């Protein structure tokens with residue numbers, strides 16, 4: 001497909017990897033965090049880490065929206081879905097995530113709850129329109145890429161006078177999460193986690209623009225390179241980061257110029273601002289409460305806010321004690337460091353957040369990396385055409 | 386769910402909608418988040434919405450930069 005295949009060329013990938021190896025200073029190490037789950041997935045799928053020299057390491061960040069949704073919010077959604085008047089619309093990835101009692105939306109559906117998987121917020125609107133007798137709730141999650149679609153759904157619902165439509169808002173914001181990682185004691189106290197630079201998200205950046213990262217680059221003196229989602233994009237971004245680190249620079253660079261601008265999608269930003277406001281604090285699975293990191297509907301749309309409309313309650317729930325997701329999401333540990341990995345915890349029986357979606361670090365490693373750790377180098381980059 | 390892919394706009398429809406082709410399959414998506422959509426444009430499709438347009442010149446430039454990087458010239 002156009003704009004995809006040309007960024008997957010295996011020969012070029014190996015050539016760039018060689019350039020990375022010759023550019024990287026053998027006397028130092030480079031720890032680069034990819035924030036976004038989409039990048040985590042690409043890196044695992046194409047075995048990109050195997051192409052990189054040993055002193056250039058990727059650290060997986062918390063940018064998988066399904067993974068960072070606290071179980072308490074899942075529990076609240078399940079409780080709501082069990083009400084006979086409610087139709088809960090959700091993205092597919094959320095169906096299998098379990099709450100603290102081992103329940104999932106899938107299980108709730110099997111038990112009679114009206115849970116419908118939607119591909120788009122537009123589908124949820126259609127259901128609300130077609131079935132006025134049902135109370136249709138959109139279980140909205142995700143970063144800045146899914147927030148504008150939720151905002152537009154609300155806008156359309158209001159325009160059409162769909163009084164039976166509301167939103168359970170769990171949207172989160174990327175810059176706050178990056179900030180919290182950089183502020184976390186593990187990163188601040190030198191020596192525990194080393195992060196030398198960031199591969200910035202692709203499509204989140206298409207919405208918020210590269211300017212959103214300028215503050216971190218400056219304040220924390222870390223380079224950020226926004227990268228596209230294909231393997232050559234990621235490799236080129238790594239090379240750009242290595243060069244910045246060598247030069248002692250820490251600026252925001254844009255590898256994904258074909259889709260991302262400095263200011264981002266202003267129209268989408270306006271739609272977000274029209275309908276949402278920051279919460280004082282929001283819980284992230286694995287990272288805990290982060291200030292100013294989540295969104296809720298503005299008070300003037302309270303009638304469409306499922307949390308208010310149905311007096312929803314969220315209970316705090318802890319992950320399995322042995323689960324290392326917290327450390328993995330902050331880049332301190334790798335999936336294989338967890339005792340439960342691939343034994344008790346698999347994508348079918350996820351114990352922690354990093355295993356619940358294919359974009360989570362543990363799930364990506366389970367699917368693509370598990371058998372490879374031994375065979376490193378020999379089949380490097382095999383998956384690229 | 387973060388999957389977002391480049392698709393080609395086939396036809397611009399009323400109410401900020403458009404038909405696109407995705408692996409040869411025709412799909413109706415919302416273009417309410419972007420301006421000036423025309424047939425032949427490539428957009429990034431995410432959960433039923435076009436998030437942004439792909440800039441063909443910048444795409445060419447990126448490929449050129451990738452080729453340069455692969456050959457060892459500073460980008």
Ligand code: SF4
Pocket residue numbers: 320322323324325328335338339340341342345346350351352353354355356362
């Ligand atoms: S393998 Fe499972 S239990 Fe271990 S850190 Fe990953 S998600 Fe948590």
